[in-house]
Amino acid sequence: MKNSYLISLIAALALAGSTSASHAAGCTLAGLGWMVGDWQNASDPERAQERWVVAPGDVLMGSAWEFPKGQTGYAEVMTVKQVGDATTMALRHFDGGLSRAWEERDAAMMFAASACDGQSAVFDGQGDHAGEHLTYKRSGDRLLITGDFLHHGTPDHEEWQMVRAAADRR
DSSP states (O other): OHHHHHHHHHHHHHHOSOOOGGGTTSOSTGGGGGGOEEEEESSOTTTEEEEEEEETTTEEEEEEEEOOTTSOOEEEEEEEEEETTEEEEEEEEEETTSSOBSSOTTOOEEEEEEEEETTEEEEEEOGGGTTOEEEEEEETTEEEEEEEEEETTEEEEEEEEEEEOTTOOO
């Protein structure tokens, strides 16, 4: 089964994305295949996890959740796909019970990939999130996710040190 998954993943990544000059630095779905996998918080794996898979239709689908000690937690859903010549990420947050979305009903957080190489990607906020950035950097079985956000004009820097889940040693 693992071989059929690997073959499907390779085929999906080979078919994905455009090869235009604007994506020469790897900001295509195929160039972001290194994000795929099951990741967990390095210091407290039971409190935060993130998962990325290649979905039908040339889309990377991500899901994540975090339950910091003493807090109710949250979940998020992400998609990364080609929109014209751009590689975009849409992101939505929900409370830990999935009863309330953090963003407006029709207003996911939107980001555009701006700089990518074989093991890192920077996504720049669009629209109401201009000036915000999400950065993913992989080093072996480690994934550093950095968020630079603006909450009511106040900068907020967040980091998540992730490691590949033990059951997912791709």
